[in-house]
Amino acid sequence: MAERVGSRTDLSQTVFGVTFHSPVLLASGTCGYGQEYADLIPLDDIGGIVTKAVSVEPRVGNPPHRVAETPGGMINAIGLENVGLEVFRNEKLPWLDRALERAQVLVNVVGRSADEYEAVVSGLDAEQGFLGYEINVSCPNVKGGTMFGTDEAVLGGLVRRLRRATERPLVIKLTPNVADVGVFAKICESEGADGLSAINTFPGMVVDIDRRVPLIGNGSGGISGPAILPMGVYATWRVRQSCELPIIGIGGIRNGADAMQYILAGACLVQVGTASFVDPNAAVDVHAGIAAYLERSEVDSLAELVGGLAFPAARK
Numbered sequence: 059m060a061e062r063v064g065s066r067t068d069l070s071q072t073v074f075g076v077t078f079h080s081p082v083l084l085a086s087g088t089c090g091y092g093q094e095y096a097d098l099i100p101l102d103d104i105g106g107i108v109t110k111a112v113s114v115e116p117r118v119g120n121p122p123h124r125v126a127e128t129p130g131g132m133i134n135a136i137g138l139e140n141v142g143l144e145v146f147r148n149e150k151l152p153w154l155d156r157a158l159e160r161a162q163v164l165v166n167v168v169g170r171s172a173d174e175y176e177a178v179v180s181g182l183d184a185e186q187g188f189l190g191y192e193i194n195v196s197c198p199n200v201k202g203g204t205m206f207g208t209d210e211a212v213l214g215g216l217v218r219r220l221r222r223a224t225e226r227p228l229v230i231k232l233t234p235n236v237a238d239v240g241v242f243a244k245i246c247e248s249e250g251a252d253g254l255s256a257i258n259t260f261p262g263m264v265v266d267i268d269r270r271v272p273l274i275g276n277g278s279g280g281i282s283g284p285a286i287l288p289m290g291v292y293a294t295w296r297v298r299q300s301c302e303l304p305i306i307g308i309g310g311i312r313n314g315a316d317a318m319q320y321i322l323a324g325a326c327l328v329q330v331g332t333a334s335f336v337d338p339n340a341a342v343d344v345h346a347g348i349a350a351y352l353e354r355s356e357v358d359s360l361a362e363l364v365g366g367l368a369f370p371a372a373r374k
């Protein structure tokens with residue numbers, strides 16, 4: 059598909075030492091560990107997948123309801139339910155290694171402490187089947203989930219420690235829930251991160267007015283989907299201004315035009331999350347939409363457009 063669609067254009071992006079044949083990845087938590095999606099779309103047609111968060115121990119997650127539709131998107135409070143390091147390493151990773159030829163894999167990592175983050179990274183580092191890590195310091199749906207992403211000193215210490223633990227690509231997934239995401243991006247760069255994902259969900263709440271209780275079992279949850287597209291694009295642009303690291307743009311992407319906003323704002327790769335729940339083929343369509351944009355614009359290579367946003371100098 060990736061070649062057939064837009065065959066005259068080059069959508070590949072060379073980043074983290076490898077070439078992604080497509081700039082479109084599936085976002086963490088919205089495609090399981092890849093296997094769940096394998097019957098729905100040809101995973102090698104897209105650039106890659108980001109796994110569900112992996113923690114040291116398995117987690118059961120939050121009580122129901124865990125998801126609900128919201129205006130222009132959805133709320134989720136899954137609570138980082140996952141199989142844990144051992145099952146991921148022994149069952150999920152070998153499947154990814156066997157099943158994927160071209161699609162790259164980033165493992166999303168979460169922990170309650172720096173020790174736990176490091177234990178996951180150290181426990182996986184010698185294995186095959188994945189490129190690197192996306193470090194989730196930005197989950198609003200569990201107690202302390204954003205602690206690592208909203209405190210400058212804590213974030214810096216975590217990145218420094220993980221940098222020592224691995225030579226693989228280390229991508230930090232930023233939370234938009236701070237005054238200036240650019241400050242946090244700069245810290246990650248200074249401490250040796252290889253890239254940044256922007257952004258995770260925004261905290262939100264839905265009230266069940268008949269029962270007069272929060273609809274979501276956890277009380278609050280993370281808002282994703284089209285409603286957060288402009289915030290994600292803004293965060294990407296702020297990050298681009300504050301540091302040189304490659305950026306993976308995330309939030310509300312449904313089509314090629316949405317993805318192009320992120321790319322012009324400075325992202326070299328994008329992730330598709332909530333849109334896949336509406337149409338499992340969304341990521342493949344986003345790829346085709348980017349190709350169509352390039353053809354329409356008579357641009358041969360996507361790389362030429364990364365960060366190509368013209369902006370009045372006075373507003374920078």
Ligand SMILES: Cc1cc2nc3c(=O)[nH]c(=O)nc-3n(C[C@H](O)[C@H](O)[C@H](O)COP(=O)(O)O)c2cc1C
Binds near residue numbers: 088258283308310329
């Ligand atoms: C059901 C669900 C589960 C998610 N789980 C994770 C997760 O485990 N780790 C993570 O870093 N982000 C997780 N996210 C956040 C997404 O990866 C993404 O950053 C966010 O949904 C914004 O993108 P979107 O608007 O395209 O969905 C989850 C999102 C949803 C909707």
